[in-house]
Amino acid sequence: MKPRWLKILLAILGGLALAMLGIAVFLDERREIAFERYLEKKRALLRRRKELEEQDALDQERLRQIEREMEEARREFLKKCAGSRDELSRVEAMSAEEVADETTRLEKILRRRLERL
Numbered sequence: 001m002k003p004r005w006l007k008i009l010l011a012i013l014g015g016l017a018l019a020m021l022g023i024a025v026f027l028d029e030r031r032e033i034a035f036e037r038y039l040e041k042k043r044a045l046l047r048r049r050k051e052l053e054e055q056d057a058l059d060q061e062r063l064r065q066i067e068r069e070m071e072e073a074r075r076e077f078l079k080k081c082a083g084s085r086d087e088l089s090r091v092e093a094m095s096a097e098e099v100a101d102e103t104t105r106l107e108k109i110l111r112r113r114l115e116r117l
Helices: 003-081 085-092 096-116
Strands: none
Touching: none
16 A cells, blocks of 8 residues: 555646646647747738739839830820931930920020011
């Protein structure tokens, strides 16, 4: 027969083992819940990233379309402004600042002619 103190010690150790097992299960559940939350956040962030990348691709396409339209409008303007092919090639080679200066110069000439009339 076992002594009484050994039974008490075994009961205490058994209780501690059960408590430690309970704590381990509790911590494991918390870890699992935390991991599930992490996965949910990661999935949401990946979805958002994909949406932003798609939006960026659309924005880039819109920007390219606007640039094409601006270039087309510039060509039409240059064709209307230029009388001959030589003048057209000269105007196409101008920078934006030179075009602005030339436009200002032509406006002044037109104003003078209108004043004479």
